[in-house]
Amino acid sequence: MRYLGLLLALGATVLFGALSWWAPRYFGLFFIIAAMFLVVGVRDLFQAEHALLRNYPLLAHFRWFFESIRPEIRQYLIESDTEAAPFSREQRGQVYARAKGANDADPFGTELNVYAEGHEWLAHSMAARKPAETPPRIDIGGPDCTRPYSASTLNISAMSFGSLSANAIRALNKGAAMGAFAHDTGEGSISRHHKEFGGDLIWEIGSGYFGCRAEDGGFDRDQFVERATDDQVKMVEIKLSQGAKPGHGGVLPGRKVTPEIAEARGVPVGQTCESPPYHTAFSTPIEMMEFIADLREGCGGKPVGFKLCIGHGWQFMSLAKAMLKTGITPDFIVVDGSEGGTGAAPLELADNVGTPLREGLIWAHNTLVGAGLRERIKIGASGKITSGFRMASNMALGADWCNTARGFMFAVGCVQSESCHTDRCPTGVATQDPWRQRALVVPDKAERVASFHKATVRAMQEVVATVGLDDPAQLAPEHLCRRTHDSEIQSADQVYRFLKTGELLVAGAQSGRYEHAWTRAQAESFLPRSHAA
Numbered sequence: 001m002r003y004l005g006l007l008l009a010l011g012a013t014v015l016f017g018a019l020s021w022w023a024p025r026y027f028g029l030f031f032i033i034a035a036m037f038l039v040v041g042v043r044d045l046f047q048a049e050h051a052l053l054r055n056y057p058l059l060a061h062f063r064w065f066f067e068s069i070r071p072e073i074r075q076y077l078i079e080s081d082t083e084a085a086p087f088s089r090e091q092r093g094q095v096y097a098r099a100k101g102a103n104d105a106d107p108f109g110t111e112l113n114v115y116a117e118g119h120e121w122l123a124h125s126m127a128a129r130k131p132a133e134t135p136p137r138i139d140i141g142g143p144d145c146t147r148p149y150s151a152s153t154l155n156i157s158a159m160s161f162g163s164l165s166a167n168a169i170r171a172l173n174k175g176a177a178m179g180a181f182a183h184d185t186g187e188g189s190i191s192r193h194h195k196e197f198g199g200d201l202i203w204e205i206g207s208g209y210f211g212c213r214a215e216d217g218g219f220d221r222d223q224f225v226e227r228a229t230d231d232q233v234k235m236v237e238i239k240l241s242q243g244a245k246p247g248h249g250g251v252l253p254g255r256k257v258t259p260e261i262a263e264a265r266g267v268p269v270g271q272t273c274e275s276p277p278y279h280t281a282f283s284t285p286i287e288m289m290e291f292i293a294d295l296r297e298g299c300g301g302k303p304v305g306f307k308l309c310i311g312h313g314w315q316f317m318s319l320a321k322a323m324l325k326t327g328i329t330p331d332f333i334v335v336d337g338s339e340g341g342t343g344a345a346p347l348e349l350a351d352n353v354g355t356p357l358r359e360g361l362i363w364a365h366n367t368l369v370g371a372g373l374r375e376r377i378k379i380g381a382s383g384k385i386t387s388g389f390r391m392a393s394n395m396a397l398g399a400d401w402c403n404t405a406r407g408f409m410f411a412v413g414c415v416q417s418e419s420c421h422t423d424r425c426p427t428g429v430a431t432q433d434p435w436r437q438r439a440l441v442v443p444d445k446a447e448r449v450a451s452f453h454k455a456t457v458r459a460m461q462e463v464v465a466t467v468g469l470d471d472p473a474q475l476a477p478e479h480l481c482r483r484t485h486d487s488e489i490q491s492a493d494q495v496y497r498f499l500k501t502g503e504l505l506v507a508g509a510q511s512g513r514y515e516h517a518w519t520r521a522q523a524e525s526f527l528p529r530s531h532a533a
Contacts, residue, residue: 005058006041013038071418086339087386087406087416095386095410098455099448119483122392123491125468131461135454136472138401140235142331142376144293146301149200149234152181153472154391154457157340157382157403158204158239158307160188162252162261163420164409165437167445168429171412173199174442175449184403187239187275190227191264197446201232204307205295206239207249208275210265217274219281221298223266228299235332236299238292240279240308243340243383246354247311249277258432285322285523293328305332307382309340310360313367313513314528317504317521320371325523329376333368334403335360337383357383358397362496365398366514370504386410388459392467396475397492411452412445 012034019027037058044050044057052060066073090111097104112119141148156176161169169191176183176199184202185194189211194201205212205224212224228236241247252265254272262269282288288306296304310316323329337357355363361381368374381399385391386407394402406414413427420430428440464472467479477492484490497512504518520528 002056002059005056006038006045009034009037009041009058086384087410091386092410092416095407095452098459099411099452101451101455104455115483115486117483117485120393121481122389122396122463122467122479123481124466127468129465129468129470131458131465132470135457135461138378140303140305140332140378140400142303142329144296144328145303145331147303148331149182149303151234151401152179152453152457153395153401153460154385154453155182155202155380155401155403156184156408157405158184158186158202158237158242159405159409160186161191161193161264162188162256162432163430165425165428165431165440166191166193166260167437167440167442168409168412169193170196171440171442171445172408172449173197173201174446175408175411175453176200178446179450179453181453182234184237188261189264189266190230190233191260193260195232198232200234202235202237203228203233204237204239206275207277207279208265208273209281210267210275213266217276217280221294224295225298228295228302233299233302235303235305236295237332237334238279238288238295238304238306240306241311241336241354242307243309243336243338243354243357246309246338247277250275256432284525285318286326288319289322289326289328292330296331303331305330305334305377307334307336309336309338310355310363312528313363314517314520315526316364317367317371317518318523318526320367320373321521322523323373324371329373332378332380333364334380334382335364335399337361337381339384340382340405357381357394361394361397361399362498366497366499367504369501370499370514370518372502372505374501386456388456388461388463391456391460392463392472392475393480395472396477396480397496400473407452407456408449411449413440413448 013031016027016031016034020031041057044053044060047053050060052063094104136153137150138153139148140151156172163186170193173183173194174197177197182200182202183194185204187204187206187208187210190201190203203211208217209219211227212220214220227233252273254270257267257270257273259269265273267273282291292304292306296302335357337360338354339356361379365374365379368377368379378400379398380401380403381394382403382405384406385394385402385404391402409429412429414429415427417426419425423431423433425431425436428437431437460472464475467475469475477496477498480492481489482492482495484495499514504514520530522529
């Protein structure tokens with residue numbers, strides 16, 4: 001049986017060879033095809049690269065073929081509506097329906113197991129409200145900000161031009177302009193495609209300082225000022241880490257540095273450039289606060305903040321201590337969860353490094369509350385958010401607004417083929433191949449981006465109204481319920497500990513993980529107090 005494929009090819013070659021000798025007009029083509037299979041089989045038998053092919057010439061190719069289409073077979077024929085990862089068919093279907101303006105109602109009841117441990121819901125009120133007619137806005141800007149930004153409660157999370165195609169960036173930004181929400185540039189900086197339709201931009205600055213990069217790879221303040229003062233840039237975001245690969249830098253190979261990407265990032269065409277896993281513009285928490293103040297001055301008083309995936313809790317607290325010591329605070333902090341995933345990453349980092357959004361969000365919120373800083377700083381939540389319920393649940397745990405990346409990718413046509421890193425995206429979303437990205441028609445997809453945003457924010461407002469509230473800012477941990485056991489239900493304020501304002505600053509406060517981490521944190525170093533030089 002091991003050589004069945006080879007023997008069949010040999011037999012077919014002999015048979016069609018004889019028949020083509022008799023009637024070449026009818027059997028010549030079959031002889032050529034059979035001979036080609038025979039040549040491949042003989043090559044398989046004697047090649048030294050693949051053991052499987054040596055033992056199963058020809059047949060092993062069928063194994064690899066079916067293995068290559070396994071994700072599609074699972075996605076379209078086998079997977080359930082609610083259990084697939086990273087996003088279920090039900091989640092994707094909801095985004096597609098809202099993006100198209102179609103009916104997204106779900107008939108015949110939920111498919112979720114509401115008695116499963118970990119199931120969550122928001123407690124509704126017998127005094128429910130009518131949803132507000134206008135979508136809520138969030139004013140972002142602390143006491144040192146002279147040009148605050150009124151943001152939507154849902155915005156496009158960081159995705160760079162280079163990771164996404166030019167047409168995807170154009171569709172996202174046009175949709176943002178149509179729906180009056182913000183578009184985060186990602187660390188690849190501001191490209192001509194971000195500027196074409198004039199949508200509000202959040203300029204993300206990573207450790208590679210693209211767009212404000214000196215020749216030695218460091219930060220160039222003059223370039224920063226030139227770009228950051230553009231009216232289209234509404235906020236500036238320092239990227240410390242991202243959920244997909246926290247603590248990991250990156251290398252952009254020279255072959256990928258096209259003229260368009262080089263123009264956006266401020267690097268030479270065709271030259272490999274690195275994003276180190278750390279910033280060179282600062283090396284301590286105090287220096288980081290001073291850097292934030294310098295950026296805020298350079299951009300003309302616009303909101304300046306930072307994004308991170310929480311790692312060591314005491315390191316985040318060292319930033320809070322630096323804020324207290326210097327009197328400098330960021331205007332906002334975006335907490336990215338380890339479930340984030342638009343960036344290709346080593347499996348170990350994607351699966352086993354970084355804090356999930358919920359725990360990271362609560363840690364950041366509690367730290368700022370406990371340090372008496374929460375009123376000065378807005379918090380955004382980013383990580384696998386595609387529905388109004390996910391928005392509301394994150395707001396109940398401390399977020400002021402939400403960002404989503406993959407939700408908007410679905411809106412512009414992503415089908416979760418998980419081929420983002422291959423440059424062979426089937427829908428033209430995550431590729432630089434001009435023939436592939438032409439499939440993405442910008443005017444049509446921009447309408448879908450705006451429609452998904454509008455419908456999802458509206459769904460969040462409806463959820464908030466059923467809780468009996470007028471505004472999502474009124475959501476609190478007590479509104480979010482979770483089944484922690486077959487017969488036990490707890491609200492989030494029972495599941496998690498939430499600190500009181502200034503609690504970390506009170507001498508002799510109760511001993512716990514927050515207090516222990518607070519004693520290890522120091523404003524002068526990112527190292528714990530016991531290990532600092």
